[in-house]
Amino acid sequence: MKLWDKGFEPDKIIEKFTVGNDRELDMRLALYDVEGSMAHITMLESIGLLTQEELQTLLSALEEIKETIRNGSFSIEEGVEDVHSQVEFMLTAKLGDLGKKIHSGRSRNDQVLLDLKLFMRDELKKIAQVTGSLCHSLLDLAERHKDVLMPGYTHLQIAMPSSFGLWFGAYAESFSDDLELLWSAYRIANRNPLGSAAGYGSSFPLDREMTTRLLHFESMHYNVVAAQMSRGKTERAAAMAVAAIASTLSHLAMDVCMWMCQNFGFVSFPDELTTGSSIMPHKKNPDVFEIMRGKCNRLQSLPNEIALLTANLPLGYNRDLQLLKDITFPATSEIISCLEMAEFMLGHIRVNTRILDDPKYDYLFTVEDVNRLALEGMPFRDAYKEIGMQVQKGEYKPDQHIRHTHAGSIGNLCNDRIAARINEILSRF
Numbered sequence: 001m002k003l004w005d006k007g008f009e010p011d012k013i014i015e016k017f018t019v020g021n022d023r024e025l026d027m028r029l030a031l032y033d034v035e036g037s038m039a040h041i042t043m044l045e046s047i048g049l050l051t052q053e054e055l056q057t058l059l060s061a062l063e064e065i066k067e068t069i070r071n072g073s074f075s076i077e078e079g080v081e082d083v084h085s086q087v088e089f090m091l092t093a094k095l096g097d098l099g100k101k102i103h104s105g106r107s108r109n110d111q112v113l114l115d116l117k118l119f120m121r122d123e124l125k126k127i128a129q130v131t132g133s134l135c136h137s138l139l140d141l142a143e144r145h146k147d148v149l150m151p152g153y154t155h156l157q158i159a160m161p162s163s164f165g166l167w168f169g170a171y172a173e174s175f176s177d178d179l180e181l182l183w184s185a186y187r188i189a190n191r192n193p194l195g196s197a198a199g200y201g202s203s204f205p206l207d208r209e210m211t212t213r214l215l216h217f218e219s220m221h222y223n224v225v226a227a228q229m230s231r232g233k234t235e236r237a238a239a240m241a242v243a244a245i246a247s248t249l250s251h252l253a254m255d256v257c258m259w260m261c262q263n264f265g266f267v268s269f270p271d272e273l274t275t276g277s278s279i280m281p282h283k284k285n286p287d288v289f290e291i292m293r294g295k296c297n298r299l300q301s302l303p304n305e306i307a308l309l310t311a312n313l314p315l316g317y318n319r320d321l322q323l324l325k326d327i328t329f330p331a332t333s334e335i336i337s338c339l340e341m342a343e344f345m346l347g348h349i350r351v352n353t354r355i356l357d358d359p360k361y362d363y364l365f366t367v368e369d370v371n372r373l374a375l376e377g378m379p380f381r382d383a384y385k386e387i388g389m390q391v392q393k394g395e396y397k398p399d400q401h402i403r404h405t406h407a408g409s410i411g412n413l414c415n416d417r418i419a420a421r422i423n424e425i426l427s428r429f
């Protein structure tokens with residue numbers, strides 16, 4: 001059963017190949033599809049293409065379909081191509097010819113695009129919320145452990161004193177940059193493509209301002225060709241923001257894996273949050289953070305995958321675009337589950353408060369001592385040489401008392417300013 005039935009059925013193997021995973025993936029678009037149709041027919045009535053009575057009949061039938069989606073009884077039947085066809089067939093089965101009227105001034109090309117915009121808008125908002133929540137947990141941890149020192153590394157060599165306050169807070173602030181990208185992706189998703197129809201508009205006098213308002217879009221994609229071009233671009237912008245978050249999170253996961261290693265022993269987790277080995281009875285492995293690192297690293301390939309999938313496509317709709325759903329839909333769920341898992345695990349992190357008791361970390365303080373001598377009046381180069389010679393001769397004894405006061409340093413983390421920045425970005429969504 002096809003919307004475009006002209007008296008012949010396509011070969012089954014053609015249908016299987018072209019429909020692909022759409023029946024399953026489109027389930028995530030179902031609610032948006034119905035909401036889009038409701039806005040569209042409300043507009044059709046306003047321009048005289050439906051009577052008030054027809055509109056009310058259609059709206060209540062769509063409301064019933066919405067209910068089946070909410071209660072889980074909605075499905076896309078075997079032989080039906082996609083969610084758009086399914087909804088229209090259900091309406092036609094119930095209302096006869098009236099059901100067929102909803103497609104006036106519309107094509108599945110702008111219908112799927114609209115669904116994707118609404119879907120992406122919601123997904124990006126969810127991602128912003130879970131990222132924000134993780135940031136606040138990180139800032140709480142930073143405050144709680146602000147006096148616990150740890151080694152800072154450059155070239156993976158012991159370098160200068162750092163602290164758990166700096167470490168946790170660094171990730172919160174780094175995520176705030178990713179949130180800016182997420183906000184840009186949200187704004188790109190938040191534009192109404194409805195009315196672009198197959199990609200070149202319609203000869204019906206569609207009121208696109210009205211559907212923009214009804215669906216709470218920030219604005220419309222004005223040019224109908226540009227609207228169609230936004231398929232792929234919308235997903236790519238979202239993917240870039242997801243990839244940025246994934247990159248920050250995989251970095252965090254790597255730190256945790258390394259610092260759980262016995263050679264570091266900086267952090268640990270309760271036994272029940274670790275995993276074991278089938279052969280080595282002593283093992284408590286950081287599998288959660290390894291899986292998180294792997295998933296987040298893979299997510300970073302998403303913008304590239306989209307770029308390749310859409311490279312050099314001719315202007316206008318091309319069926320290749322359908323495949324964007326296969327790669328973007330799992331990605332939004334994946335990043336959300338990784339972020340939620342990170343927040344859950346960090347809620348149980350144990351911090352080693354005595355790391356610097358180990359004399360191998362004594363050299364962390366050489367710069368502190370050089371700076372102390374410089375503050376006392378010795379030229380920096382001489383102070384550097386003085387401490388350098390002490391190290392060289394094995395006579396260096398650190399003064400572990402550190403005095404960092406400038407903004408963003410160990411003694412002045414500016415966590416309240418970081419929190420304010422995060423809240424300001426979140427408030428835009």
Ligand code: ARG
Pocket residue numbers: 022082108109112317319321322323
């Ligand atoms: N499943 C299709 C997609 O996601 C829906 C649009 C179909 N349009 C068409 N002209 N065949 O792109």
